[in-house]
Amino acid sequence: MSRLNSIRAIAFAQLRLLNQTLESILQFWRARLFRRFVLIVLAVFILAIFAHSTAARPILGSLKQPKVIVISIDGAMPSTVDRYLSTGVLKPDQGIGRLKRLGVSALQNITVTPSLTAPAHIAIGTGSTSVNNNINANSFHLVVSPFTQNISGFAAPIGGYSVGRDGSINNHAQTAESLWVALRNQGKKVVAATFPGADGVDITIPGIDDSPILQPASDRTVDYTVPYGTFGGVGARGFSLTATDFNSAPSSTIEQLVAAARVSYSPILQKSTPLDSFTVGGVDYNIQVAALDTTDDRKVNYDTLVFFDQDQGIQPGPFNLPSSGPAYVRASDRTSRRFYLEGNENKAGTSFYITNLAADLSQVRIARYSVNYIPRNSAVLADVDDINNNVGFWVSEADFRIPQQISPGFTNFPEIEREAVYQDQVRTFVDYQTRIALRGISQNRDADLVLTYIQQPDGAWHQFLLTDPRQPSDISDPNSIGNNQNQEKIKCYQSYLQRAYQAADTAVERIIQAVGTDRFGRPRSNVILLSDHGFETFHTAVSINNFLSSKGFDNTKVRAVSSGPAVNIYINLQGREPDGTVTPQEYVNLQQQIIQALGELVDTNPNYTHGQVTPVFAQIHGRPVPSDLNDPRFGLDTNEFIGQDYGDVFALLNVGYNFDGTQIPVVQRLGDATAENPVLSVPSFYGAHGYDSTLPSMSAILYAAGPNIRRGTIRQVRNIDIAPTINRLLRVRSAPTVQGQALNLARLPISRR
Structure with a gap:
């Protein structure tokens, strides 16, 4: 009995101790400092769970991201994306x-309309049509x-300018405004990476000379x-060596390679004369090439060639961007190496x-890409130098x-x-543009809007869209159409198009990962992905200059400027x-003659028209002409088809025809x-855009996802809807x-205009 009482006494003592402990914890919880500590720990823990995809980054550093990111991938089509x-x-x-x-x-x-890259992007950036924003081609x-x-x-x-018949200009009368102007006026922060x-x-x-400023840099x-980036004055070139x-390489080359810790298991050889010589920015460059055996x-x-400038020699490094040092290119890597001048x-x-x-060097073929740089406006x-010093100099885009x-x-x-x-070039340029975008984001985590642009798949579409039996699979052979097309080449070209889309897709994913995703995979910024236009095949190149000349038009009075399938034809009007x-009277006559001539141009070749008579032009519009030839607005009037700097005649070709691509020498069609x-000939490439924007094939893409964007499908939108x-x-x-x-991408109130 005494033993049972002892057990009970010990149990009651333990219960009293537990009760005292709980009371102490409760008192501690009531303390404000402890509650705050627990809540902070809990909040950090919850954030870490929801931001699991960005756990590799410091949590606090990943909390702030740009609010809206717009990515334009040039030429992407919704039907192709779906496929x-x-x-x-x-x-x-x-x-x-x-995102989809x-x-x-x-x-x-x-x-x-026209569905071209510059007009479409300015429409995206202004929310206005080409007629209003004045970028017509x-x-x-x-x-x-x-x-x-x-x-x-x-x-x-952008938005044009005011000009009178006397030539006076008022640059403050724009009919369209880039969206970043209003955003920055409201204190918003904007990033534009090659947009x-x-x-x-x-x-x-x-x-x-001494031209007035039509649009100040502050608006841009x-x-x-x-x-x-822009062209540096030296185009690409190929080299074939044996x-x-x-x-045998000179001792200076051998010594420099030893200093650079580069080993060759066969005697180092060097081209006996410079591979290439050119001048950039007033500096002469003599490019040497040496061969190494690294196996x-x-x-x-x-298996490896090293390219270096004769004056610089082979420096050992390390190198700070934009410097690259010599370019060591291993043939089996199948990739280019950058070379800073x-x-x-x-x-x-x-x-x-x-x-x-x-x-054994019996066959050596080398491509040297064009010289390029970022304009140093x-x-x-400061931003250009930030890219040069942290991403590197501008690399060559895919060069047709x-x-x-x-x-x-x-x-x-x-x-x-x-x-x-x-x-x-598709791979390396998309990667370079992506890294520019990532740099812009990393340096501006508090940005309200980031605008960025990726050049593919547009370039690949132009070069490889070989899907119409009327297109020659060999551009030098007009007989290679229909049953004579090379089916293996067509299949190969399809793989090139797929790779271009995959490169653009990888760029989009890298940008999404840079801002992080929530536990559902949605981006932590509102990401709007779009393109500027779709694509079409074409089988015939059209020479507008040959056509106008064949109709007897004087090129000092009538001049055509074409972009893709769109053309502006200008008349050299007095006073404008x-x-x-x-004179105004001659202007009226010439305009009507041009319109009539374009309307009469037809294609009757059954190899391309399926036995029909096919008009070459789909749309022909003339600038409005006032009844009074002395009207001060003569030659300056606009309408829904003709904007300020459109031609006096503006026209679009039918699908299948394109002003670009005439070969030199000309290859005539079968x-x-x-x-x-x-006037009509075999073109040098296959894909085009710029046709009537209402055609399904000209449709751009639009996908958007993020913390403030709902899920769903919209039947039809317009690129001019993006800015608002x-x-x-x-x-x-x-x-x-x-x-x-x-x-209605998000459940937010629409601000009144």
Whole structure:
């Protein structure tokens, strides 16, 4: 009995101790400091769970992300995306597929007419049509500039300008405004990574000394602005060498390679004369190339070439960007190596790629890419240098001049090797553009809007869209159509298109991963993915100049400027053009003659028209002409089809025809009558855009997902709806010039305009 009492006493003592412990914990919990500590620990734990995909980054560093990110992938089509997702070319859980699955998708996104890259992107950025924003083509003529001068659609005044018959200009009368102007005026932070229209340039009139500024750089500059790169004055070139071009390397080369810790198991050889010589930014470069055998297999097996500038020699490194040092290119890697041109003020560079390297050097074929750099506009110089110093100099985009043998030195490269060069440029350039976007995001985590642009799959579409039996599989042979097409080549080209989409898809996924995803896989920023236009095949190149000449038009009075299947035909009107020669009455006559001539151009070749008579032009529009020839607005009037700097006649070709692509020398089509200067001929490439924007094939894509974006499908949208939609997401009032309507992507109130 006494033992049982002892057990009870011990139990009661333990219960009292437990009760005291619980009371102490409760008192501690009541203490404000302890409660705060527990809540903070709990909050961090919950955040870590929901941000599991970004756990590799510091939690606090991943909390702030840009609110809206717009990614434009040039030329992507909704029908192609759907096909590639259904067949496994694209993965449903990454990039494009992720956004389509977890957010809003549009079945059709109607772009602007003409459906070209510059007009479409400016429409996206302004929310207005080409007629209103004044960017009507990739290249056109300002009616206030000398008659022979053109301007790029990527560097023209957005929203136009005010000009009277006396030539006076008011640059504050724009009919459209870039969305970043209103955003920045409302205190929002904007990043533009190679997005058209954001370049920090003062826009002036081409060909006029002391030109007034039509649009100041301030309207084309955001908080972090990286302009699209430009040509450095030296085009791509191919080199074909043999063993006879190489001799024993000089002692200086051998010593420098030893210092750089580079080993060759066969005697180092060097081309006896410079591989290449050129001048960039006033600096002369003499490129040398040496051959190394880096495989220790007791065989003469040259597998690596090293490219270096004669004056710089082979430096051992390490190198700080944009410097690259010598370019060591291993043939089996099947990738190019960048080569910075030391000392040039533009910070330009090039790249080298080996398409063939025989172990004994009996056959050596090398591609040197074009020289390029990022424009060093004063308004954005700090951002340009940030990219040069942290991402590197501007690399070459996919260069159609190489597969089409326009660039010198490539005529004896097998076609498969020229295409390999192009594929390398697709990969390396998309990667470079992606890293620019990632740099912009990492340096501006608090941005409200990030605008970025990826050049593919547009380039691949142009080069490889071989799907119509009327297209020659061999551009030099007009007989290679229909049953004579090379089916293996068609299949190969399909794989090239798939790779271009995959490269763009990878870029999208990398940007999503940079901002992180929630536990459902949705981006932690509102990501809007779109394209500028779709694509079509074409089988016939059209020479507008040969056509106008054949109709007797004087090229000092009538001049055509074409982009893809769109053409602006200008008349050299007195009082409008600085050097105008055509009177108003003659203008009226010429305009009607041009319209009639274009309407009469038909294709009757049954190999291309299925036995029908096919009009070559789909649309022909003339600038409105006032009844009074002395009207001050004569030659300046606009309508729904003709904007300020459109031609006096604006026309679009029918699908199947394109102004670009005439070969030199001309290759005549199968069945056409022999002509010295034919209007219709076999083109040098296969894909085009710029046709009527309402065609299903011209539809762009639109997918969006993020923390403020619902899931669902929209039947039809327009690219001009993107700007007001962004404004809605950021709760900023759109400019009165915006023509689009905000899409219901999110459950947010629409701000009133």
